[in-house]
Every structure is written in C-alpha cells, then in structure tokens.
Amino acid sequence: MFDPLFIAQLLLNGLVVGAAYGLAAIGLTLIFGVLEEVNFAHGELYMLASYSLFAAVSFLGLPYGMAVLLVLPIMALVGFGLSQAAILPNMERPFEVTVLSTLAVAMILQSIVRLTAGSTPVNVDTVFETMTFEIAGILFFGQRVLILIVALLSIIAFAVFLRYSRIGLEMRAVAQNRLACQMVGIDLKRIANWSVVCGVVLTGIAGVTMAPLFDLSPDMGVAIVFKSFAVVIIGGMGSAFGAVVAGILLGVVEAFTTGYGSVAVSEGLFFIIMILVLLIRPHGLFGRTVRI
Amino acid sequence: MRILRLISVFSCAMVLSALPVLAADIKIGFPGPITGNLGFLGEHMKWGAQLAADEINTSGGLLGGKKIKIIMGDSKCAPAESVSVVERLISQEKVDVLLGDICSGATLADMPIAKREGRPMLVTISSHPAISEKSGVGGNPWVFRTSPTDAIIGALGGKGVLDQGFKSVAFIAEDTDYGRAGVESMRQVLKGKVNITSTDFTAADQTDFLSVLTRLRSQKPEAIAIYLLDRQLFNFMKQYQQFKLKMPLVGRPPLGSGLVTDLVNSGDFNGSWTVFQYLDSYDSKENTAFVASYKKAYGQRPHFAGFAMYEGIQIIAEAIKSAGSTDPEKVREALKNIKYDSILGKIAFDDHHQAHNSILKMTIIDGKLKVTGVVGQ
Numbered sequence A: 001m002f003d004p005l006f007i008a009q010l011l012l013n014g015l016v017v018g019a020a021y022g023l024a025a026i027g028l029t030l031i032f033g034v035l036e037e038v039n040f041a042h043g044e045l046y047m048l049a050s051y052s053l054f055a056a057v058s059f060l061g062l063p064y065g066m067a068v069l070l071v072l073p074i075m076a077l078v079g080f081g082l083s084q085a086a087i088l089p090n091m092e093r094p095f096e097v098t099v100l101s102t103l104a105v106a107m108i109l110q111s112i113v114r115l116t117a118g119s120t121p122v123n124v125d126t127v128f129e130t131m132t133f134e135i136a137g138i139l140f141f142g143q144r145v146l147i148l149i150v151a152l153l154s155i156i157a158f159a160v161f162l163r164y165s166r167i168g169l170e171m172r173a174v175a176q177n178r179l180a181c182q183m184v185g186i187d188l189k190r191i192a193n194w195s196v197v198c199g200v201v202l203t204g205i206a207g208v209t210m211a212p213l214f215d216l217s218p219d220m221g222v223a224i225v226f227k228s229f230a231v232v233i234i235g236g237m238g239s240a241f242g243a244v245v246a247g248i249l250l251g252v253v254e255a256f257t258t259g260y261g262s263v264a265v266s267e268g269l270f271f272i273i274m275i276l277v278l279l280i281r282p283h284g285l286f287g288r289t290v291r292i
Numbered sequence B: 001m002r003i004l005r006l007i008s009v010f011s012c013a014m015v016l017s018a019l020p021v022l023a024a025d026i027k028i029g030f031p032g033p034i035t036g037n038l039g040f041l042g043e044h045m046k047w048g049a050q051l052a053a054d055e056i057n058t059s060g061g062l063l064g065g066k067k068i069k070i071i072m073g074d075s076k077c078a079p080a081e082s083v084s085v086v087e088r089l090i091s092q093e094k095v096d097v098l099l100g101d102i103c104s105g106a107t108l109a110d111m112p113i114a115k116r117e118g119r120p121m122l123v124t125i126s127s128h129p130a131i132s133e134k135s136g137v138g139g140n141p142w143v144f145r146t147s148p149t150d151a152i153i154g155a156l157g158g159k160g161v162l163d164q165g166f167k168s169v170a171f172i173a174e175d176t177d178y179g180r181a182g183v184e185s186m187r188q189v190l191k192g193k194v195n196i197t198s199t200d201f202t203a204a205d206q207t208d209f210l211s212v213l214t215r216l217r218s219q220k221p222e223a224i225a226i227y228l229l230d231r232q233l234f235n236f237m238k239q240y241q242q243f244k245l246k247m248p249l250v251g252r253p254p255l256g257s258g259l260v261t262d263l264v265n266s267g268d269f270n271g272s273w274t275v276f277q278y279l280d281s282y283d284s285k286e287n288t289a290f291v292a293s294y295k296k297a298y299g300q301r302p303h304f305a306g307f308a309m310y311e312g313i314q315i316i317a318e319a320i321k322s323a324g325s326t327d328p329e330k331v332r333e334a335l336k337n338i339k340y341d342s343i344l345g346k347i348a349f350d351d352h353h354q355a356h357n358s359i360l361k362m363t364i365i366d367g368k369l370k371v372t373g374v375v376g377q
Helices: A004-035 A042-058 A064-090 A095-117 A142-164 A166-176 A178-183 A188-213 A220-235 A240-260 A263-280 B002-023 B039-058 B079-091 B104-117 B129-133 B150-163 B177-190 B210-219 B230-243 B258-265 B285-298 B304-323 B328-336
Strands: A132-135 A138-141 B026-032 B068-074 B097-099 B121-123 B143-145 B168-174 B195-202 B223-227 B249-251 B273-276 B340-342 B345-347 B359-365 B368-375
Touching: A004 A042, A004 A138, A004 A142, A004 A166, A004 A188, A004 A220, A004 A240, A004 B210, A042 A064, A042 A095, A042 A188, A042 A220, A064 A095, A064 A188, A138 A142, A138 B230, A142 A166, A142 A188, A142 A240, A166 A178, A166 A188, A178 A188, A220 A240, A220 A263, A240 A263, A240 B210, A263 B195, A263 B210, B026 B039, B026 B079, B026 B304, B039 B068, B039 B230, B039 B285, B039 B304, B068 B079, B068 B304, B079 B097, B079 B104, B097 B304, B104 B121, B104 B129, B104 B143, B104 B177, B121 B304, B129 B143, B129 B177, B150 B177, B150 B223, B150 B249, B150 B273, B150 B359, B168 B177, B168 B210, B177 B195, B177 B223, B195 B210, B210 B230, B230 B258, B258 B368, B285 B304, B304 B328, B304 B340
Parallel strands: B026 B068, B026 B097, B097 B121, B121 B143, B168 B195, B168 B223, B223 B249, B249 B273
Antiparallel strands: A132 A138, B273 B359, B340 B345, B359 B368
C-alpha cells in the first residue's frame, strides 16, 4: 500500500478535490469578510448556477464555454437581486435577520427549481469531463484539472482586484472599519452590492466548473453548504486565501484517509478537524490577521 | 344585496352537500421523500400510486363508486420525519390504509404506529429483512410486504459472485439500514470463499468517489459489489468510467434506473449485473401496457418505485373489494388471503406477511441491460 504511485495519485486527488472545496467556499467567505453577513443561500446559488449551465447546454445547445459566459452575467444579476432583497435592507438589523432572510431565499430558489425542472436529477456533459490522461501511471481527469486551474486563477484575479481596483480597495476598507469608511464618504450600499455580486459570481464560477462532475438536483446545495461552512471556518471567516488553503488541506486529508482507511473515517475527520481548529485557533487558520 | 345573499347561501349549501361525498373517499396515505436527495424517487412513488388510483377511479371506483384519494407526506426518508407524517396521516387525514416509506429505516420506525393505531400497512419498496421478521406471526399483524427482503436478494447476489468464480470482491454501499443489511446478506454467502478486499459505507448524499476508486484501482478486486441508490450509482459509474476500470459491478446496483441508461448504453459496463425486482423493459403484455400509460401520464418511463406503488395500490384495492369495506380489520384479513396477479407473478403473503413474487437477474450485454434470469423466491 506504500506504493509511491498510489501516494502520488492520492495527493493529486486531494489537490483537485480540495481546490473544488476552496472554490465553492470563496463566495461565502467574501460576503462575510466585507459585510459580516452570513449568506445561507450560498448552496442554492451554487445549485442555480449549475442548473442554468444545464439549461444553456441542453436547451439552447450552447458549447460549454459559451454557456459559462452566459451563466456568469446571470449570476451577477441574481447577486444584485439578493443584495437588494435580503442583505442591504438588513444590514443595520441584528445578525440573525440576514440569516433568516437568506435562508428564505434558499428555500424559494430550491422550490422554484424543483417546480420548474422537477426532482429527477439531470447532468451536464462536457468535453473535459470525459478526458483522462495518464502520465507516469498517475491519472489526471480533465474537468478536475480545470477546477484546479480555475480555483487558482480566481484567487489570483480576485487578489489583484482587491489590491489594485478602486472598488476592491473600498471593499477592503469596509472590511476593516465600516464606520470610518462612512466618515470619509465611501458609499456603503454600493460596496455591499459589489461584495454580494462578486461573492455570487464566484459561487457561480464554482457551480459551472463543478456541475459536470456530478448529477444535479434541486437539493444539491445542501451538501455543498455544509462543506463550504467547514472550509470557511477552518480557513478563517472572511479569508479567501484561507478558504483555498483549508479546502486543499481537507481534500488531501480526505484523500489519504479514504485511500488508507474508509470513506466513513474521512467524513468524520472533516468535522473533527473543524472542531480542533476552533479549539486551537477560534478565528480559523487565516482569520482576522489576513482578512480578504 | 339580496341576490348576493342568495348566492352565498346557495354556495354554502353546495359545499355542504358535497361534503358527504368527499368524506366517503377511500383514503390511502404514505410517507415518502418529496424533498432531500431522494426526492425524485418520492416523485415516482406518488406517480405510480396516483396512476393506479386514477385507473381504478375512472373504471368506477370501489365499493359502489367510492373514489380512491392518494395522500403523500414528505418524510425526507428520515425515520423521525416519517413517523410524524404517519401520525398526521392517521389522526388528521384519517387514512384507511397506509403504504410504507421507501427507506427501510423509516418504514421500520413507522411499523409500531400502524400497530398502535390498527391500520393495515403495505410495504412495497423497503427491503430490510427485519420488516418481515417483525410482521405476521408473533409480530406486527398490520404490516404486509410485497418487496423481496435483502436476505433473499443478497443470497442471490452472493450466488452470482460464486457462480462466476470471482476470487475477490470489494463492497461499496450507502451507510443506511438498506446498505448495511444488503452487504451483510451477501457477505454471509461469500464468507470463507471469496476474499473481501474492502468495504466502504458512504453517507447517502456522498457524490465524490475519487479516492475510493483510486484504492480499488490499486487493490484490483475482480468485482465491485454495490448497494447504492440511483443517484450515487450514477456518480459512481461516471467516475468509474473516467478511471477506465474493467471489473464488473455486481450485487444490487440499480442498473435499470433511467439515470444510468446512457452509462449502461456506453458499453463500458458490459458484464455488470444486478438482482432487482423490476425492469421497465421487461417483456410482457401487462408491463408494456403499464409502461405506456405511465409514460403518457408523466413523460418518463417508470422507475421501480413507481411500479411498486402502482402495484401496491392495486393490491390494496383488491383487498378492499374482497373485504367489502374499509374497516381496518376486514382489510387486514383480506390482505392475508389475497392472491393477486402482479405484472411479475402471483402475489400472496406467507405467515410473516411476506410476498414471494419473481426477482429478475439483469446483465449488461453489448451496452444493453437484459433480463438473464427470472428467479422465483
């Protein structure tokens, strides 16, 4: 079992699965990082992006790349709607109001998809998903490699946006001190809209790149939201970099425990790590100090 | 004003006069997943039951024209939710007869309520051996089951592995009563004869099998025995295809599910087989007619869950007809003595209220799932 090829394959699996966890969680952590609001509709937004991709590929007959280009602006609009309906009106209210209103959005989105598309799962086929390359005995899967690349590009592009664009700088300022921002004339509502739109588009990117891997169903967001929360808590609430690192850490741990143990062990371990991190570093691995 | 008052009095009279007719409906209720990861199976449950009720109602109903009304409550396939649905079906909806949930754990939790409230309950999908062990003689007198038990299916699966001379097998199953009972039944047959290289129980909503498949690729068992439901099987088969593995899938994978038809037809799973109680392409006049009306009504070919509920309602209707009443005790006695010609054989219950209709062995040959054996229990 200590075959180097086997270990290398597990390591690669961990990286690709972990990158997917990280990518799926960035949108959640971003909204929290800037606005300190928890978006419970995160999983359903991921589901909505996946279903929109399915509709674009199956009903409009678009190739995968074109479908992605169509879905992401739609997700930006959905993000703007979410911000207007469930986040902006509640920013000055107690924290649980946003939790409940985003939870309501989650239920509404899930029901709309169930009523329009039905409960029967669907799937999206892409060229990448059927590609498997074998290099020196190690298998590389097309769609998963794409996810790894997209996760890395997303984090780099987002870091550049935060550091060098005016909106990005304002978002960081709001994350650091909301009151001071208001005093110097930063429009908080505009920044809140931008943060939610960016967060939802990032969740959309996760949805459209991961959709071809698995079947799609109206309840698929529930499973992703639990893992995303675990990733965000381990990485540090509000830290996009932390989310990717925590995702990859969990992916690698999961790959090795499943490889050498069983699936049941790895599932438990995911949440044991979360509890341990909370005990040792209550703000997560990259919480507070390296916020967005 | 007077006209308005007259209209409202007339409307009230109409509603009141309609009430006795509504109250006289025969109510058949069941818990099943409407939301959650098994929601689509619940949809088929509802469709199958409704199709049977519609057919009976359009041909004149039961007991001199009474209509069957189907009531389904969302259990999410969780035992606690299922129990509260059954409580509500009995206390508020006043159902005459119950059907079991889809998941064995939920059905096992519902059984004591059927007993306490004295309502016949027909289990058509759940397959845990304990359901019939706890029913009939010395147990719950209200519960009957048409679906075969995992003990029988597991034994047939184990025999299939031995017949093919496989020396090693890996198990992968969902971590539920269904998955664990299935693996255990098959393992009993294989014990000491076949090397079991690994056993993985996964959460029922697990979609990623990358690491398990990596291990299986390295361990190289001669076959992979599966106890997963449709959605997990779809994800497993899709990822298996990416690994380009060649060992056949055996045991009880739901290969007849519409979700995996494209994967079955790809030819990458030739030689894989399953033991199941229904296949929509099963060649018989009755089944062809059933499939045609199901497809016409719902736009999809029937899933096993739809078929099982369709037959369940027909069996209950037969029992009510022969009892001449919806009185629970009379319906229960009628069920005990029923001889129903099902699409796959005759259904009659033994002293543990377990029916013994046919089971199909199906094999993928040249990218097509074909019935390669019909086994009487």
